[in-house]
Amino acid sequence: MCRCRWDISCLPIALVIWSSAAFIISFIIAVCDGHVAPLVPFISDTGATPPESCVFGIMVNISAFLGAFTMYVQYKMLQAVNEANPIISPHWNRAALVLGLLGSLGMCIVANFQETAVRVVHDIGALLTFGMGTLYLILQTRISYRMQHLCNNHTVFLVRAVLTGVSMVAFVIMLVCYFLSGQSNFNWKPADKGYGCHVASAVCEWIVGFCFNFFFMTFIRDFQKFSLRIKTEIIDSDDEIRTPILHSYRCQ
DSSP, rough: EEEEEOOHHHHHHHHHHHHHHHHHHHHHHHHHTTSOOOSOTTGGGGGSSHHHHHHHHHHHHHHHHHHHHHHHHHHHHHHHHHHHSSOSHHHHHHHHHHHHHHHHHHHHHOOOHHHOOHHHHHHHHHHHHHHHHHHHHHHHHHHHHBBBBBBBBBHHHHHHHHHHHHHHHHHHHHHHHHHHOOOOOOSTTTSSHHHHHHHHHHHHHHHHHHHEEEEEEEHHHTTTTTTEEEEEOOOOOOOOOEEEEEEEEOOO
């Protein structure tokens, strides 16, 4: 029999560091190679041209996986707490997980369908990422409010509420300004019509992206209260060897 415990607080830490690095590294490469203007391009603009597109694709795909795994662990943690202290409807927790996974799917689409190749598919992926991600923040904030003093405290709830509010406002402005810009240019110039709306939309996109990262940082404290325990048993018999693997979440 083999047992091991895993500190799950490393998940949101890895997610935040990796996602931030994905945005920043691809931005630096794109600017240094002269592929984008340094004044607030869209996040996707920094991953549309080789070689930064290769780095952007790999790192964002990994970010999507880390995000999906983190949200699943958050779902299981809330499920375990809610079973012991029924406070919220399980449907809210499941809905949050579904929205989060759709957001991760959108990230994969953005990473693998560059805007210069298949613009429509890329835009659908971006809408999934930011739209479903914002809805995920809203549901998690609502759950945090109901489950204060069990998984988090009032300060954590307030931080999540502020980040969610900023994300909602920035997401709406991002969409409105994107459509008002009236163009789908890749290399914008200050003299172009709609340039001001483009800059506003790009700024809001970066704000929403980092609101997501800061929101996941608030999971670190929650995850430190729990550990993932994996128990493996190997049972020998005359005819076969069965290896059941049991996973459980235990509150420390």
